[in-house]
Amino acid sequence: MAVEAQPLRRGTRRMRRNSNPLRCGTPDPRRSVATCGSIGRFERELGAYILGWLSFDGPSPADLYGHFGITVERAVQILLELADVTDTTSLAAADLLLLSEIRATSTELRLLGPQPSRTQLR
Secondary structure (H helix, E strand, O other): OOOOOOOOOOOOOOOOOOOOOOOOOOOOOOOOHHHHOOOOHHHHHHHHHHHHHHHHOOOOHHHHHHHHOOOHHHHHHHHHHHHOOOOOOOOOHHHHHHHHHHHHOHHHHHOOOOOOOHHHHO
């Protein structure tokens, strides 16, 4: 028994092929925080995770990739983009607190990136 394709009913929408998957509100780590002007769930969880591990020299790259699917360099880039957000009028109190902690630790965050090995220093 062959199944025939049903025509679209009136009022249904087709998904466009060229729709932007990186729009605001998506948990995709590639979207830019600065363009959306808001802190999403992904950024909140990432910030809390890294700030929690910061006193222990940060999370290991394997743990960070396992939890969030991104490299340490990309995580630092996302958090530093958050630190550059200037319009804080629409942020919740918890997001403002997270933002102030990220800004206060931005120097330590920059040090989480790849460090040269001892053989490269010679």
